[in-house]
Amino acid sequence: MAEQLTKKIEQIVRKVSGIEHGPVVLHEPFFNGNERQYVTDCIDTNWVSTVGKYVNLFEQLISRTTGVKHAIATTSGTAALHICLLLAGVKPGDEVLLQAMTFVASANAVAYCNATPHFVDVELDTLGICPERLREHLKAIGTMKDGILHNCKTGQPIRALMVMHTFGHPSRLLELKQVCEEFNLKLIEDAAEAIGSEYHGRHVGHHGLLSALSFNGNKTITTGGGGAVLTNDDGLAQQARHLTTTGKVTHLWEYHHDCIAYNYRLPNLNAALGCAQLEQLGDIIMKKRVLASRYKSEFARVDDVSFFNEAPGAKSNYWLNAIILKNPSREKRDALLNNLNADGIMVRPLWNLMNRLPMYKDCPAADLSVSHQLEDSLINIPSSPSF
Numbered sequence: 001m002a003e004q005l006t007k008k009i010e011q012i013v014r015k016v017s018g019i020e021h022g023p024v025v026l027h028e029p030f031f032n033g034n035e036r037q038y039v040t041d042c043i044d045t046n047w048v049s050t051v052g053k054y055v056n057l058f059e060q061l062i063s064r065t066t067g068v069k070h071a072i073a074t075t076s077g078t079a080a081l082h083i084c085l086l087l088a089g090v091k092p093g094d095e096v097l098l099q100a101m102t103f104v105a106s107a108n109a110v111a112y113c114n115a116t117p118h119f120v121d122v123e124l125d126t127l128g129i130c131p132e133r134l135r136e137h138l139k140a141i142g143t144m145k146d147g148i149l150h151n152c153k154t155g156q157p158i159r160a161l162m163v164m165h166t167f168g169h170p171s172r173l174l175e176l177k178q179v180c181e182e183f184n185l186k187l188i189e190d191a192a193e194a195i196g197s198e199y200h201g202r203h204v205g206h207h208g209l210l211s212a213l214s215f216n217g218n219k220t221i222t223t224g225g226g227g228a229v230l231t232n233d234d235g236l237a238q239q240a241r242h243l244t245t246t247g248k249v250t251h252l253w254e255y256h257h258d259c260i261a262y263n264y265r266l267p268n269l270n271a272a273l274g275c276a277q278l279e280q281l282g283d284i285i286m287k288k289r290v291l292a293s294r295y296k297s298e299f300a301r302v303d304d305v306s307f308f309n310e311a312p313g314a315k316s317n318y319w320l321n322a323i324i325l326k327n328p329s330r331e332k333r334d335a336l337l338n339n340l341n342a343d344g345i346m347v348r349p350l351w352n353l354m355n356r357l358p359m360y361k362d363c364p365a366a367d368l369s370v371s372h373q374l375e376d377s378l379i380n381i382p383s384s385p386s387f
């Protein structure tokens with residue numbers, strides 16, 4: 001059974017990727033523009049570190065691409081999330097709601113603030129947090145004290161909701177924002193995987209008070225390593241810039257720092273790569289969407305799996321394509337992962353859920369039945385734009 005399905009999946013991946021023999025990797029960077037020219041320019045002019053024209057240009061280009069007023073380039077998406085949480089007012093002892101089905105960086109950023117992740121479930125249609133079930137959960141476990149939601153079980157304030165756009169598929173931002181308004185929660189978007197994705201015609205990153213992007217090497221476009229904080233708020237943007245540049249007070253020669261801050265600003269070298277990549281974003285998204293539609297029509301002929309398709313109102317960047325096993329079991333999933341990887345088709349399961357990791361296993365959690373179901377059934381398949 002697993003052997004037959006392995007064969008079908010391998011045939012489809014090889015047909016769609018055009019790679020008949022040898023390895024097919026999960027996601028490769030696509031360097032097809034001015035990358036060499038811009039990086040060489042940094043070396044030739046000695047502007048390689050955190051000051052230089054490409055950092056500012058990169059921020060302007062991100063802002064133009066997303067439509068969000070301010071973009072602050074950071075050394076990673078994790079650093080960007082950390083800054084988002086601090087500026088949203090997350091304090092030691094607070095709880096932050098986020099999906100258990102995410103990459104560990106989302107939960108780690110909460111822990112960096114000495115706050116506690118509080119895990120909630122996702123829905124099958126978007127792979128993002130289910131707003132209706134979130135509301136029910138908060139009604140069941142929460143109480144308002146002086147206008148701040150508190151967890152009745154732990155006694156701690158619940159300060160913020162961090163929404164993640166899984167594999168580039170936008171979560172239901174409008175409904176989730178509504179829940180935030182009902183319970184006075186700050187909304188943060190973990191848009192690390194979602195550059196180029198839109199929700200009801202607008203780029204993601206608009207609905208959150210603050211949002212984070214990632215430009216890691218495995219993402220849709222890359223700066224090698226890097227990220228960005230997005231916000232439409234002028235004051236928060238100024239604070240984000242200050243916090244990511246060691247809290248240095250601007251002065252021609254004096255070294256004065258007025259707070260404990262971070263060395264999180266993206267170097268010019270990385271930003272140069274990012275500028276060249278952003279110039280090609282439209283082309284890359286088009287290639288990725290064509291790839292997704294080819295997978296979709298191929299998998300429509302396979303009974304045992306379904307291809308994960310964008311939800312109504314969403315335009316996904318299809319960062320990582322995903323298939324869902326119709327009659328899942330852990331054994332079946334693992335057999336497929338073993339067989340396909342052994343054949344050179346790089347496929348991977350979901351991240352281990354955050355509530356299963358040793359450092360987060362005792363954190364507060366809602367019912368996570370959909371996440372558990374997806375753990376056994378979801379497989380990411382090769383998704384490079386170069387196919």
Ligand SMILES: Cc1ncc(COP(=O)(O)O)c(C=O)c1O
Nearest residue numbers: 076077078103105106192214216
């Ligand atoms: C959902 C999510 N959040 C945060 C991050 C962290 O980004 P980075 O690797 O740039 O630190 C990533 C990806 O790596 C991610 O997938």
